[in-house]
Amino acid sequence: MAETALPKGYEPHDVEARWREHWESEHTFTPDPKAPGEPYSIVIPPPNVTGALHMGHALNLTIIDLLCRHARQKGKNVLWIPGEDHAGIATQNVVERQLAKEGTSRHKLGREKFLERVWKWREDYGNRIVSQIKAMGASVDWTRERFTMDEGLSRAVRRCFVDLYRKGYIYRGKYIINWCSRCHTALADDEVEHQPVKGHLWHIRYDLEDGSGSIVIATTRPETILGDSGVCVHPDDERYKGMVGKNVIIPVVNRKAPLFADKYVDREFGTGALKVTPCHDPNDWMLGHRYKLEFIQCIDEDGVMNENAGPYKGMTKEACREKIVADLEAEGRLVKVEDLDHGVGHCYRCKTVVEPHVSEQWFVATSKLAPMARDAVPSKTQIFPDNWEKIYYNWLDNMRDWCISRQIWWGHRIPAWTCQQCGELIVEEEAPHACPKCGSADLKQEDDVLDTWFSSALWPFSTMGWPDKTPELKKYYPTSILVTGFDILFFWVARMMMMGLFNMNQVPFHHVYLHALVRDAEGKKMSKSSGNVIDPLVMIDKYGTDALRFTLTAFAAMGRDIRLSEDRIEGYRHFVNKVWNASRFALMNLGDEAPAPVAPAQVKSLHNRWLLHRLEELKDEVDQAIESYRFNDAAQALYKFLWNEFCDWYLELIKPDMREDADPAAKAESQYVLWLALREFLILMHPIMPFMTAEIWKALPEPADLAEPDLARVLYPAARPECRQPEDAARMIFIQGAIGAVRTIRAELNIAPSYKLTVLFRPADQAQAALLEQNRTVITTLARLGEMMVDTAGEAPKASASHVVEGCEVIVHLSGAVDFQAELARLEKELGKIAKELGGLTAKLANQNFVSRAPAEIVKREQDRVAELTDAKEKLTNLQARFKAIM
RNA sequence: GGGCGGUUAGCUCAGUUGGUAGAGCGUCGGCCUUACAAGCCGAAUGCCAGGUGUUCAAGUCACCUACUGCCCACCA
Numbered sequence: 001m002a003e004t005a006l007p008k009g010y011e012p013h014d015v016e017a018r019w020r021e022h023w024e025s026e027h028t029f030t031p032d033p034k035a036p037g038e039p040y041s042i043v044i045p046p047p048n049v050t051g052a053l054h055m056g057h058a059l060n061l062t063i064i065d066l067l068c069r070h071a072r073q074k075g076k077n078v079l080w081i082p083g084e085d086h087a088g089i090a091t092q093n094v095v096e097r098q099l100a101k102e103g104t105s106r107h108k109l110g111r112e113k114f115l116e117r118v119w120k121w122r123e124d125y126g127n128r129i130v131s132q133i134k135a136m137g138a139s140v141d142w143t144r145e146r147f148t149m150d151e152g153l154s155r156a157v158r159r160c161f162v163d164l165y166r167k168g169y170i171y172r173g174k175y176i177i178n179w180c181s182r183c184h185t186a187l188a189d190d191e192v193e194h195q196p197v198k199g200h201l202w203h204i205r206y207d208l209e210d211g212s213g214s215i216v217i218a219t220t221r222p223e224t225i226l227g228d229s230g231v232c233v234h235p236d237d238e239r240y241k242g243m244v245g246k247n248v249i250i251p252v253v254n255r256k257a258p259l260f261a262d263k264y265v266d267r268e269f270g271t272g273a274l275k276v277t278p279c280h281d282p283n284d285w286m287l288g289h290r291y292k293l294e295f296i297q298c299i300d301e302d303g304v305m306n307e308n309a310g311p312y313k314g315m316t317k318e319a320c321r322e323k324i325v326a327d328l329e330a331e332g333r334l335v336k337v338e339d340l341d342h343g344v345g346h347c348y349r350c351k352t353v354v355e356p357h358v359s360e361q362w363f364v365a366t367s368k369l370a371p372m373a374r375d376a377v378p379s380k381t382q383i384f385p386d387n388w389e390k391i392y393y394n395w396l397d398n399m400r401d402w403c404i405s406r407q408i409w410w411g412h413r414i415p416a417w418t419c420q421q422c423g424e425l426i427v428e429e430e431a432p433h434a435c436p437k438c439g440s441a442d443l444k445q446e447d448d449v450l451d452t453w454f455s456s457a458l459w460p461f462s463t464m465g466w467p468d469k470t471p472e473l474k475k476y477y478p479t480s481i482l483v484t485g486f487d488i489l490f491f492w493v494a495r496m497m498m499m500g501l502f503n504m505n506q507v508p509f510h511h512v513y514l515h516a517l518v519r520d521a522e523g524k525k526m527s528k529s530s531g532n533v534i535d536p537l538v539m540i541d542k543y544g545t546d547a548l549r550f551t552l553t554a555f556a557a558m559g560r561d562i563r564l565s566e567d568r569i570e571g572y573r574h575f576v577n578k579v580w581n582a583s584r585f586a587l588m589n590l591g592d593e594a595p596a597p598v599a600p601a602q603v604k605s606l607h608n609r610w611l612l613h614r615l616e617e618l619k620d621e622v623d624q625a626i627e628s629y630r631f632n633d634a635a636q637a638l639y640k641f642l643w644n645e646f647c648d649w650y651l652e653l654i655k656p657d658m659r660e661d662a663d664p665a666a667k668a669e670s671q672y673v674l675w676l677a678l679r680e681f682l683i684l685m686h687p688i689m690p691f692m693t694a695e696i697w698k699a700l701p702e703p704a705d706l707a708e709p710d711l712a713r714v715l716y717p718a719a720r721p722e723c724r725q726p727e728d729a730a731r732m733i734f735i736q737g738a739i740g741a742v743r744t745i746r747a748e749l750n751i752a753p754s755y756k757l758t759v760l761f762r763p764a765d766q767a768q769a770a771l772l773e774q775n776r777t778v779i780t781t782l783a784r785l786g787e788m789m790v791d792t793a794g795e796a797p798k799a800s801a802s803h804v805v806e807g808c809e810v811i812v813h814l815s816g817a818v819d820f821q822a823e824l825a826r827l828e829k830e831l832g833k834i835a836k837e838l839g840g841l842t843a844k845l846a847n848q849n850f851v852s853r854a855p856a857e858i859v860k861r862e863q864d865r866v867a868e869l870t871d872a873k874e875k876l877t878n879l880q881a882r883f884k885a886i887m
Numbered sequence: 888g889g890g891c892g893g894u895u896a897g898c899u900c901a902g903u904u905g906g907u908a909g910a911g912c913g914u915c916g917g918c919c920u921u922a923c924a925a926g927c928c929g930a931a932u933g934c935c936a937g938g939u940g941u942u943c944a945a946g947u948c949a950c951c952u953a954c955u956g957c958c959c960a961c962c963a
Contacts (some may be wrong), residue, residue, distance in 0.1 A: 391891070744929065
């Protein structure tokens with residue numbers, strides 16, 4: 001397979017394109033539900049058709065993809081369903097804007113023509129998001145791609161609606177809802193964003209009907225006075241005790257209305273007297289019903305004052321406010337104007353101020369569905385990180401019924417018809433031909449469509465073919481895990497829970513992983529308006545997908561927001577490059593065929609035994625990190641292994657073995673371990689960096705019985721417990737320490753790297769002596785020694801620099817050219833460090849409580865450390881004295 | 888008003904059962920050592936926001952304070 005060596009530089013674009021095409025044409029990620037293997041399934045959080053890929057998607061796709069690829073490696077039967085959301089209001093708005101540019105509008109086009117335009121839009125732009133998902137390397141099954149408005153899903157929506165309706169979970173009624181006068185539709189409570197607005201609090205005097213006085217109310221919205229039908233005070237408010245039960249005269253309109261008392265009123269706020277406008281405030285709506293007040297609507301659907309506004313009719317609500325305040329002032333009723341910062345609801349799609357508005361709408365009685373969704377957590381569905389549980393509960397416990405009708409055209413039209421003859425309401429999955437009550441064929445379908453989240457709520461099972469009984473549902477439902485941003489916990493996750501339980505009688509997923517929001521370097525939310533967006537596609541273009549994916553994974557610590565900046569991606573691109581170059585080096589030193597295996601027990605050299613040991617640890621570490629959703633730990637473990645161990649040490653350590661004149665047995669052994677380590681590293685790295693690892697894999701020689709050219713199909717490497725040799729790891733640390741000691745001396749005394757040093761090692765014991773002898777070549781090479789002596793009784797020359805490593809004295813011979821003062825300073829510094837640590841430890845061990853209460857192994861460890869430090873101190877002091885003698 | 892999080896090296900952040908701290912970028916010194924200068928070798932830098940408590944031992948657990956984000960909520 002290794003017919004071509006890897007090119008010198010990694011070219012992400014070509015490599016990525018090739019693998020993407022390969023995986024798609026080979027249907028690598030299309031699973032068979034009838035195949036064995038424990039099911040592992042995930043549905044994509046469907047991006048809006050109108051949208052473009054942003055960093056949030058990139059993070060989401062990276063995490064899901066790494067989970068899926070990892071699950072495949074563990075032999076699971078993995079299904080990841082892709083798709084897009086029709087995003088009702090958002091999409092309709094975009095298309096309407098386009099129409100406006102063309103000088104037309106949806107009303108001019110009519111419903112049918114308008115919908116054609118939206119579908120055309122979906123055709124043009126739905127592909128864009130799809131190609132962007134592909135660019136991320138997402139291992140989704142494109143043969144099962146779904147769209148929330150496709151025929152199958154529309155059928156699921158109708159079925160669910162009818163079921164809910166027949167069981168009494170859906171009702172229609174006149175209620176006060178949130179109304180966006182720009183989008184011209186109702187909004188659900190959570191589609192309203194509250195933003196602080198600098199407003200005013202107007203204090204206005206209302207006269208009592210009997211002429212006995214007046215009461216001053218405070219309001220932020222004087223224009224709604226026209227719809228007032230009462231004034232309310234707190235029952236215990238002494239100021240108004242005598243007035244309760246009388247009538248007031250509403251100014252401007254001169255209407256009589258009751259003054260009543262209810263505990264709802266906050267005595268501290270304003271004047272403690274509240275004007276009640278049942279049609280234009282949700283709380284007043286509630287009071288209006290409780291006290292059977294008049295319901296007077298004075299603002300229409302466009303935000304314009306209507307006939308109930310008398311002289312103000314035809315004004316916008318803003319204009320009306322100004323006029324009415326002026327009029328009240330002229331009448332002397334305006335007592336005071338205060339500045340007031342308060343939260344005002346805005347449409348989450350177009351940012352228009354949302355108006356409470358009374359109209360006929362459809363609702364889901366979520367209050368009846370919420371308890372089961374609540375009870376399923378955490379027993380059936382577990383949320384990660386679990387602090388979101390509380391927030392989930394809190395939301396479900398306080399949820400009001402869900403307004404699901406929208407007065408727009410793009411969406412699932414509500415499957416309800418009204419008989420124009422007898423008024424009968426018919427709710428059916430398919431269009432009825434005649435009224436079941438009177439037989440008339442004159443039926444009119446509901447104009448409204450359903451809230452986008454209604455279809456999204458069915459996504460985990462509608463994508464699998466529900467309401468049909470499909471093999472997919474049987475195998476893959478409930479899904480294994482839902483991965484999404486916490487910002488849609490309520491919008492989406494909670495509703496899927498309710499709908500999954502209602503329709504399937506089972507939770508939609510076993511786990512929910514809520515990942516962070518990606519913010520900019522300053523911690524601000526990325527948005528087009530702030531101009532701080534880092535476009536993942538631009539990053540992919542500049543640094544490659546693998547670099548972006550690795551960066552996102554490395555920053556995906558649970559429960560924290562990610563602050564992303566470009567130089568971090570650039571930084572990790574260096575790592576991608578490092579992997580590439582290390583692989584090139586390995587391939588250069590491997591033949592065209594896979595090296596012959598060497599049994600673990602037969603592996604002789606320390607560096608090979610050490611690396612095999614570390615490889616075992618790494619396999620465990622990465623596996624456990626991914627399974628417990630600690631993605632950053634997985635990335636970090638791989639990073640450190642590859643760079644700080646494999647590259648910085650191992651590749652250097654085997655260089656002597658790879659020389660022409662090296663011992664053939666040693667060379668064969670190192671080639672095998674090198675091959676094995678790279679091979680398994682690539683597998684472990686693949687879920688995070690799919691493209692590059694696949695490319696290197698293809699070039700890696702494989703024995704015939706293992707040959708699998710596509711890394712995406714390779715299983716996770718099995719453990720080799722016999723390779724776990726902690727003693728070898730300890731030995732390696734000693735060798736590294738010995739080499740490091742020489743390097744430090746060289747650097748700090750400013751000795752040229754090319755100068756071959758003469759070094760005497762005075763080992764602490766026989767074992768160390770043997771270890772040093774066995775690794776003579778390695779030490780000589782890496783420390784760049786001319787002569788290396790190992791002698792317990794060796795005589796240190798006076799002109800020498802020294803260091804102690806685990807009791808072994810490292811004595812570097814110095815020639816006359818070096819800076820003796822520098823060595824003296826170095827020794828002083830070293831002894832200072834030792835003294836400081838020793839001081840702390842001695843005090844600790846002198847503490848009886850510590851010695852008696854701490855676990856024996858901890859005490860032992862500290863005692864050993866003291867012994868080692870004392871020894872090092874003594875040796876260094878002696879060497880220092882010797883050294884001083886020549887100065 | 889309620890809830891959740893953050894405060895660790897110059898900057899941005901890691902740190903799962905409590906045992907005196909790590910990475911990336913940046914800084915300083917030295918290297919073109921035949922995989923990689925997007926690199927190599929070495930170095931510096933932290934009373935882990937402040938306080939109290941639990942403990943032999945606290946960045947890690949509990950409580951309090953300060954600052955700082957975010958979410959929810961019907962104060963007009």
